[in-house]
Amino acid sequence: MYRYDEFDRQFVTERVAEFRDQVARRLSGELTEDEFKPLRLMNGLYLQLHAYMLRIAIPYGTLTPRQLRQLAAIGRRYDRGYGHFTTRQNLQFHWIHLKDVPDVLSALAEVEMHAIQTSGNCIRNVSADHFAGAAADEVADPRVYAEILRQWSSLHPEFTYLPRKFKIAVSAAPDDRAAIQIHDIGLEVKRNEAGETGFGVFVGGGLGRSPFIAKKLRDFLPEAELLSYCEAILRVYNLFGRRDNKYKARVKILLHEAGTEEISRQVEEEYEAIRAQGRLTLPQAEIDRIRAYFAPPELEELPARSARLDAAAASDEGLRRFVERNLVPHKVAGYGIVTISLKAIGAVPGDVTSDQMEAIADIAERYSADELRVSHEQNLVLPHVKLDDLPEVFALLEKAGLATPNAGLISDIIACPGLDYCALANARSIPLAQRIAERFGDHERQTLIGDLKVKISGCINACGHHHVGHIGILGVDRKGEEFYQITLGGSGDQNASLGDIVGKGFSSAEVVDAIETIVETYLARRENAEETFLACFRRIGEAPFQEALYADAQ
Amino acid sequence: MKRDAKKAGPKVVTANALDTGWVVFLKADGGWSRDIGEALVAEDPDAAAALDAQGLEAATHNLVVEPYLIEVRDIDGRRVPVLLREAIRAAGGPTASTLHRIAEGAVV
Numbered sequence: 001m002y003r004y005d006e007f008d009r010q011f012v013t014e015r016v017a018e019f020r021d022q023v024a025r026r027l028s029g030e031l032t033e034d035e036f037k038p039l040r041l042m043n044g045l046y047l048q049l050h051a052y053m054l055r056i057a058i059p060y061g062t063l064t065p066r067q068l069r070q071l072a073a074i075g076r077r078y079d080r081g082y083g084h085f086t087t088r089q090n091l092q093f094h095w096i097h098l099k100d101v102p103d104v105l106s107a108l109a110e111v112e113m114h115a116i117q118t119s120g121n122c123i124r125n126v127s128a129d130h131f132a133g134a135a136a137d138e139v140a141d142p143r144v145y146a147e148i149l150r151q152w153s154s155l156h157p158e159f160t161y162l163p164r165k166f167k168i169a170v171s172a173a174p175d176d177r178a179a180i181q182i183h184d185i186g187l188e189v190k191r192n193e194a195g196e197t198g199f200g201v202f203v204g205g206g207l208g209r210s211p212f213i214a215k216k217l218r219d220f221l222p223e224a225e226l227l228s229y230c231e232a233i234l235r236v237y238n239l240f241g242r243r244d245n246k247y248k249a250r251v252k253i254l255l256h257e258a259g260t261e262e263i264s265r266q267v268e269e270e271y272e273a274i275r276a277q278g279r280l281t282l283p284q285a286e287i288d289r290i291r292a293y294f295a296p297p298e299l300e301e302l303p304a305r306s307a308r309l310d311a312a313a314a315s316d317e318g319l320r321r322f323v324e325r326n327l328v329p330h331k332v333a334g335y336g337i338v339t340i341s342l343k344a345i346g347a348v349p350g351d352v353t354s355d356q357m358e359a360i361a362d363i364a365e366r367y368s369a370d371e372l373r374v375s376h377e378q379n380l381v382l383p384h385v386k387l388d389d390l391p392e393v394f395a396l397l398e399k400a401g402l403a404t405p406n407a408g409l410i411s412d413i414i415a416c417p418g419l420d421y422c423a424l425a426n427a428r429s430i431p432l433a434q435r436i437a438e439r440f441g442d443h444e445r446q447t448l449i450g451d452l453k454v455k456i457s458g459c460i461n462a463c464g465h466h467h468v469g470h471i472g473i474l475g476v477d478r479k480g481e482e483f484y485q486i487t488l489g490g491s492g493d494q495n496a497s498l499g500d501i502v503g504k505g506f507s508s509a510e511v512v513d514a515i516e517t518i519v520e521t522y523l524a525r526r527e528n529a530e531e532t533f534l535a536c537f538r539r540i541g542e543a544p545f546q547e548a549l550y551a552d553a554q
Numbered sequence: 555m556k557r558d559a560k561k562a563g564p565k566v567v568t569a570n571a572l573d574t575g576w577v578v579f580l581k582a583d584g585g586w587s588r589d590i591g592e593a594l595v596a597e598d599p600d601a602a603a604a605l606d607a608q609g610l611e612a613a614t615h616n617l618v619v620e621p622y623l624i625e626v627r628d629i630d631g632r633r634v635p636v637l638l639r640e641a642i643r644a645a646g647g648p649t650a651s652t653l654h655r656i657a658e659g660a661v662v
């Protein structure tokens with residue numbers, strides 16, 4: 001994994017000292033809130049409904065056990081003993097005191113972490129496939145490119161004050177787990193027929209008030225051209241992106257208003273100019289240098305199946321369920337990738353206590369080659385678990401309350417903090433996620449329903465990715481009351497689509513029943529158990545769901 | 555922040571404390587309390603405007619951030635904000651507990 005060099009270390013340390021001084025001046029009254037607010041936001045510090053919230057960057061979702069232990073210690077000492085993983089693979093502490101923030105940032109710096117680029121109109125923390133470096137289907141480790149992008153974007157003077165925030169995601173597998181098509185730039189690492197590495201480049205995706213699926217600008221951009229091309233996109237955006245209206249300032253709107261062809265033409269023109277200078281062409285030696293940081297751990301040669309795991313699963317129903325849902329193939333035979341669901345039935349999606357963080361750190365250290373990942377679906381991942389060790393791993397997770405076998409099922413819900421924490425919210429997301437999870441909590445029932453992604457946002461900013469939920473739920477305020485608008489058929493994967501609004505919204509009291517009606521309609525209409533909710537919806541369309549939901553009203 | 559002192563109905567001033575960020579309410583003695591029950595209530599628009607001004611003045615002394623007026627009402631002798639958002643703020647924490655859901659609508 002990438003380690004700070006002298007430059008990184010010095011920069012982060014100086015930033016902490018600078019912010020310590022700014023906090024002291026704010027507390028003494030030397031700085032007003034108007035003066036202080038942009039400074040605190042540049043350091044990831046928000047003021048929410050109940051308290052200050054500190055958002056900590058976890059670049060491309062990669063964490064070490066040492067870092068997770070430090071987060072646990074911060075949570076215990078400076079917060080309320082827990083943290084919250086977000087859909088941007090970040091971690092938020094929701095109860096930080098202003099005076100403690102510099103100490104928290106110092107503690108983070110000790111483990112090479114910070115809160116820079118988690119707020120403001122800059123290039124945000126780059127995200128990546130949470131199975132990176134382990135997935136059986138990846139063509140390369142996408143984090144290598146995410147790290148190159150991080151280094152290029154971190155202090156880029158030209159891109160510190162963009163028209164709006166700018167998000168980049170990288171995936172390197174045909175199965176897009178990083179939702180690249182809903183990012184400002186989405187990069188798909190791939191190989192061409194000659195076996196060379198390059199990128200499919202998607203631009204202009206994004207959710208929020210005006211959701212768009214990204215358009216593909218390049219089918220194959222050579223590896224060495226990554227930064228030249230991204231810089232060209234950023235330059236065109238920085239020059240022509242609207243600054244007069246924040247709702248129209250994202251690159252997706254520029255693309256929509258000027259047209260993909262025109263933007264593509266401008267980007268290519270800019271790209272040629274940058275390339276002619278050769279300044280940003282990536283030398284192979286530099287790519288190799290970064291790649292070395294992500295060298296795969298040394299894993300043993302083992303048979304593809306583990307007799308030990310098979311025997312244990314045969315006599316342990318809980319383990320069998322866990323294997324079925326939370327284990328996916330690893331690129332190395334005899335190993336697996338384990339999803340730690342942070343969605344126990346009735347729990348807050350993405351919340352994890354300090355005790356649990358420590359338990360996970362111990363497990364990762366001992367059983368996952370000292371590595372961890374954070375998923376944008378608000379779960380954690382043990383990327384390199386020996387199948388033979390899975391019975392022990394499962395037992396330890398179970399002891400920590402972290403063995404819920406529901407990855408990808410209806411109770412594995414993405415929910416933003418919503419009106420329980422967020423100052424921008426219209427409605428609560430978390431209690432709704434809990435109610436839905438409880439309604440469908442029975443394992444047999446969830447398994448019968450199969451893969452189904454429910455995503456909930458508490459307002460149109462769409463941090464809960466509701467537009468790309470198979471079932472998406474958006475909280476709205478109707479005359480001071482919480483209402484929920486449902487969309488169906490969204491998807492954030494390689495076949496990305498935006499959900500269609502199914503009809504008028506539902507009150508808080510009605511909405512869980514409405515979800516159940518949708519699920520029952522699917523079960524009644526699917527061709528067979530293999531036809532997923534999304535496939536069924538794409539085949540039969542909205543009408544049967546509308547009929548079932550609104551029959552009485554008609 | 556929209557200043558709506560002119561709207562009818564009882565009001566209190568709320569803000570977030572500068573040091574902790576916690577939700578606080580302006581009291582009669584000029585201090586701030588986390589308990590909305592201790593807040594000074596303005597019953598008419600003139601009193602609300604005066605209270606609003608007092609809140610803004612306090613913000614200049616760096617005790618609180620972004621003070622504003624909210625509407626309140628009495629339910630069974632308990633003072634509660636009219637808006638759900640403010641009811642959740644006044645409760646001092648999320649309606650959902652960290653690991654287990656508490657009774658739906660506990661703050662409203």
Ligand code: SF4
Binds near residue numbers: 417
């Ligand atoms: S979607 Fe809205 S309510 Fe949810 S976290 Fe984002 S801004 Fe807050």
